[in-house]
Structures are given as structure tokens and as C-alpha cells.
Amino acid sequence: MAKPKSSFRCSSCQHTMPKWVGRCPDCGAWGSVEEAPALAAAVTGRPGATSARGGAALVPSSPAMPISEISGTSSLAKPTGVSELDRVLGGGLVPGSVVLLAGEPGVGKSTLLLEVVHRWARRDPQDRALYVTGEESAGQVRLRADRTGAVHERVFLAAESDLATVFGHVEQVRPTLLIVDSVQTMLAADVEGVTGGVTQVRAITSALTSLAKTTGIPVLLIGHVTKDGAVAGPRSLEHLVDVVLHFEGDKHSTLRMVRGVKNRFGAADEVGCFELREDGIECVSDPSGLFLHHRDDAVAGTAVTVTMDGKRPLLGEVQALVAHTTNPSPRRAVSGMDSARVAMVLAVLERRFGIKVSDKEVYAATVGGMRVTEPSADLALALSVASAFRDVALPAGLVVLGEVGLAGEVRRVTGVGRRLAEAKRLGFTHAVVPLDSGDAPPGFRSVEVGNLGEALRVLDGLPPAAPDRVKRSLRPVP
Secondary structure (H helix, E strand, O other): OOOOOOEEEEOOOOOEEOOOOOEOOOOOOEOOEEEEOEOOHHHHOOOOOEOOOOOEOEOOOOOOOOHHHOOOHHHOOEOOOOHHHHHHHOOOEOOOOEEEEEEOOOOOHHHHHHHHHHHHHHHOOOOOEEEEEOOOOHHHHHHHHHHHOOOOOOEEEEEOOEHHHHHHHHHHHOOOEEEEEOHHHOEOOOOOOOOOOHHHHHHHHHHHHHHHHHHOOOEEEEEOEOOOOOEOOOOHHHHHOOEEEEEEEOOOOOEEEEEEEEEOOOOOOOEEEEEEEOOEEEEOOOHHHHHOOOOOOOOOOEEEEEEEEOOEEEEEEEEEEEEEOOOOOOOEEEEOOOHHHHHHHHHHHHHHHOOOOOOEEEEEEEOOOOOOOOHHHHHHHHHHHHHHHHOOOOOOOEEEOOEEOOOOEEEOOOOHHHHHHHHHHOOOOEEEEEOOOOOOOOOOEEEEEOEHHHHHHHHHOOOOOOHHHHOOOOOOOO
16 A cells, blocks of 8 residues: 655645645745645545545544534624624624625725724723724824724724734734724735735735634724725635625715624624714614604605614605696606606506606605615605695604505515514504504504505595405506
8 A cells, every 4th residue: 555645734724735835825824834644544444545636635633523512602702892883793703703894985984993993992901902004194093093082002003004014013912803904905925916906805815814713813804895886806805704794874974884794603684873973983773763854743745664774673754745847758856765666656656546647746755865775665655655646644653664566556574563663662653554464562553454545545534444345456547
């Protein structure tokens, strides 16, 4: 039997190579390559044991263990102190995790992470945070820290873009949290390609991920986005990290949202809300108040609905205005909603229920810069348009839920119970919902409708139709 052939493996990144070298070609570590002898026939129980590639099987660096004997305490999340960010992360930062935060320029990424390192260092005397910036000077970051009140003696700042020097700062400071702003500005001298290129970004992210896994330091990376809103760089960048977050916000509004896209430690559909101010960024635990206009008297053309942004119910107000015009091509202006969805609802109202708006200008918008994309707001849009058309206001304390089909039927939506519970918490008393939506919260009254015609009776102050008439077929209006 032939003698098993030895291979060599890097102790830092576990990269395997056929011969010994002084420096690992994958992670660039010096003196980390060690011999990894092949499994002997006596160990494998069969002569000539080979791997899936046809070569000799290697001795594992760490033996496989029963899952019941593996401790899960090492992967417990540690809160950052920023409650809304902890909600999206699944409780906080897991030791050795790599988080990628992407967003448009000026949305507030650096301000948010500067607040994170400040609260991280302030929570425990043993914690240190290292903030590495490759886009700004140390003086610029200090000015922002002074303005936002994020100056702390255990927050270390380094203006550096060379990856090897960043690793040197990590060895000197020995932080428990590392921030890199941004990954596209870092440069690995031993890797070909320009700064911010695909090869550079992939190599730098791989090296920082290896650093996080070997030292247990959680790493937060700031990433750029393309003009389409996607994370800039290779698609493999999102696969290398553990968590991918998108930081979103309208430049005309102070509201900012952190949306989870990928999370290996928790739910990937959570949303955190913030308000960007001159003196920093603040968590918004109850954002529904930003999307509602509180008034004493009911106004025609408005309807309140509850949308689900991930797992979070948010109340929003839909407004509509129907105006007469002599223009042969009446205008349709939409803000905060899908214009194609608005056109469909207008067509259903006119064809099925005689609300003729084809010769009138229609304006539809949401309040507070809210963006409504899910179909559950269809019924609120239809009632707001009908309310503006008839100049009759909806009853006070009413929320409206439901998807409208082309036949005029009102379809069920998900999470009705959570939506109505949020509406009750904010003082609403009754709702119009689709059929078979389940029981309403105690002390809350819901009216179930099967089609848009039944919902329009609410404008006339009439009760819904009897149950045996709810599912009747709809005759088109001649």
C-alpha cells in the first residue's frame, strides 16, 4: 500500500495546499501553515481511503462532536444599547459575527454606528470599541461625535484604509467591537485590483470574516449601494457575512428604517425605526404616530389602514382628492403608493360601482412619507376615493383592511389580529375587514365585508348586508 501523502493547512483560515509555504495565499497570515497528514488506513478502517476529490483524506483539525455536547452559550447575543437595532439583529451582536449595513450616502449610517460604539463602550468597563474610517479624517469623525454626544474614552478611532494596518490596530487596542467604514475604501496590498473593486472587496471581507471567527470580535461593516439600491460589490459579499441590513430613508423626512435582509441569528424580516436629528439619531419605538394626522373632525377623502412592515404593524393614513377638470386627459398623481395599484382600484370603482372618475383628476397620497406597497391598503384607498367623490367623511375611529380584486371582491390579508391589536392600542374602536378574518380584540368591533359594495355602505352610515347576501355575484354597472 502506498504511503499516504501529506497536505498542509492554514491554522487561521483552514485553507489547504499541497506543499508548505511561509505565508498563506488565501488569508495572508505568516507562519500559520502546518502539516495535515492524511488519514492512515488503520484509522479509516479501509485501505486507500480517499476524499471526494480523489485525494487522500485529511485529519480534521477538530473532531466532529454530538450536537447535544456543543455549548450554545458562546453564540448568545449581547445588546448594543440601541433598542431598535437590537430588534433587527435578534437581540444584539453575536460574538464573532459579521454585520453588513448598506445604505445610500447621507442616510445616517456613520451616525448610527457612532452611536452604537458609544453605547457599547459605556455599558461595560471591559468593553472597547474600535472605529476605523477610510472615508473621513479622524478630525471629521470627532466633530460628529461632539455634535451627537458620542465621545467616550473607550472608543478608539483610526483613520486608515490599509487592511494590514487595521489588523495592527486590532492587536494593539484589542477591542470587543470593530467598525469598518466602509469596506469599499479598504485596500489589501497583496491583492490585485483597484480599491472598491470586486477582487478587493471580496478579499477584504473574507479577511475580516476570518478575523471575527478566530478572535470572537463582532465586526460591523458599512457598505455602499448602487443606484438601484442593491449592495455594491459582488453578490458573494452578502453570502460571506452573517447579517445584511439595509438603512433606508427619504431625504425629505427625518424617519430612517433599518430593514433586515439576511440574519443567521434571528428573523430576517424585522424593521427598526429611527429619527435622524441634528444632535444625533434616536430610536422610534412607536412610529405609527408619524404616519397619522391627528385631527378633531373627520375629513372627507381620508382613511386609516394598518400595514405590516416585516413583522411590525404600522398605522398609516391614505388620502385622496377628486377634482373637476376641463382637461381631456385628467391627471393622476400618486405619492407613497404604487401608481399601477391606484389605477386598478379606480377602474374597479368606476366599472363595478358607478363611481365615475375617468373625467376627473385624482390625487392619492400617504401621510408622513410612508411607503405603502402591500395590497392590504387597497380597501382604504378605495374608500378614501369614494369618500372624496361623495364628499362624505368616514366615521371617526375606523381602520380599513383588505385587498380589492378586479371583480370587486375584498380578499383576506395576513396578520389581521396583530393589525387590529395595534389599532386598538392607538385608540381606534372599529374596523372594516374581509370575511373570515377571525375574532377582533376585546372591546373592538369589526365589520366583515365580502366585496367593495358592502364596504361602501359604511359611507352612508348603513350596516353591512346580511350574511346570505355578502357573497352574491356582482353585476357590472351599465
